[in-house]
Amino acid sequence: MSANNDSIQKTLLVAVLLCLVCSVIVAGAAVGLRPQQNENKANDKRAAVLQAAGLYDASKSVASQFEDKITTRIVNVKENRFATDAELAELKTAGLIDQYGVFNQQKSAKMPEFSQSLPGDEDIASIKRLEDFAAVYIVGGENSIDKIILPVHGYGLWSTLYGFLALEGDMDTIVGLGFYSHAETPGLGGEVDNPKWKAQWVGKEVFDKEGDIAIHVVKGGAEPGNPYQVDGLSGATLTSRGVDNLVRFWVGSKGFGGLLDNLKGQGA
Numbered sequence: 001m002s003a004n005n006d007s008i009q010k011t012l013l014v015a016v017l018l019c020l021v022c023s024v025i026v027a028g029a030a031v032g033l034r035p036q037q038n039e040n041k042a043n044d045k046r047a048a049v050l051q052a053a054g055l056y057d058a059s060k061s062v063a064s065q066f067e068d069k070i071t072t073r074i075v076n077v078k079e080n081r082f083a084t085d086a087e088l089a090e091l092k093t094a095g096l097i098d099q100y101g102v103f104n105q106q107k108s109a110k111m112p113e114f115s116q117s118l119p120g121d122e123d124i125a126s127i128k129r130l131e132d133f134a135a136v137y138i139v140g141g142e143n144s145i146d147k148i149i150l151p152v153h154g155y156g157l158w159s160t161l162y163g164f165l166a167l168e169g170d171m172d173t174i175v176g177l178g179f180y181s182h183a184e185t186p187g188l189g190g191e192v193d194n195p196k197w198k199a200q201w202v203g204k205e206v207f208d209k210e211g212d213i214a215i216h217v218v219k220g221g222a223e224p225g226n227p228y229q230v231d232g233l234s235g236a237t238l239t240s241r242g243v244d245n246l247v248r249f250w251v252g253s254k255g256f257g258g259l260l261d262n263l264k265g266q267g268a
Contacts, residue, residue, distance in 0.1 A: 043062045046070075052177060052178045073138060075259055077255070081259070105131055108131045123249075125242075125246040126245070130254060148169070149167075150165045150167070152177075156242035157236070157238040157242065161179045164177070176198065178198055184239050191233045192239065205227045215229075215247060219232040
């Protein structure tokens with residue numbers, strides 16, 4: 001009986017030690033790989049910015065392309081202007097800008113001191129809270145903007161779609177629209193990733209001659225030659241409506257509409 005007890009104790013001891021060793025290895029790997037994982041996430045977003053702007057080259061490093069072609073600026077969404085040095089310092093202190101200068105817009109939306117609740121009648125994109133600050137991306141100089149890439153998000157059928165809307169320097173003509181994160185149905189709402197559908201956005205105009213928002217995703221098909229219409233996704237009415245709503249929200253007065261107005265005339 002004693003021999004059996006010794007054998008059981010040894011087996012349990014070996015099992016516990018094995019679990020401890022495995023835990024240390026897994027934890028160490030997680031910590032060691034975290035910088036690379038963070039860099040991969042950052043590169044996914046950088047690639048999405050470049051793709052929306054029509055600047056992505058698959059044969060080159062994403063990081064180097066982004067550094068060479070894109071300038072990142074934090075904007076005060078409420079006041080329609082670029083953030084001040086004092087505001088940037090406040091965002092860094094709050095942990096919203098990391099050591100690499102990357103602004104965490106999703107995190108800021110969850111912090112009442114850096115976001116605001118949206119009433120239902122104003123929240124056409126179903127985002128619930130609007131961030132006070134956002135990172136926008138500029139091609140060209142600050143006083144001669146070739147393109148501006150805006151972060152956009154809103155709810156579709158099953159998920160929040162996160163992406164970028166790129167505009168020419170006239171702050172009106174669409175260069176591209178793409179999403180880097182969503183969970184819409186493959187083959188239906190997931191067709192927001194279809195290059196043929198995304199190509200329809202290129203060259204469309206956001207505002208009509210009176211300056212009102214005119215861009216629309218149209219169920220049943222856009223009118224040929226209409227500069228403001230994009231075909232809705234077949235079999236994905238709610239996702240199409242969600243994309244329509246989120247684009248119109250972010251180019252509107254609650255989103256970046258005021259900033260675009262202020263930047264008009266600075267296009268190259």
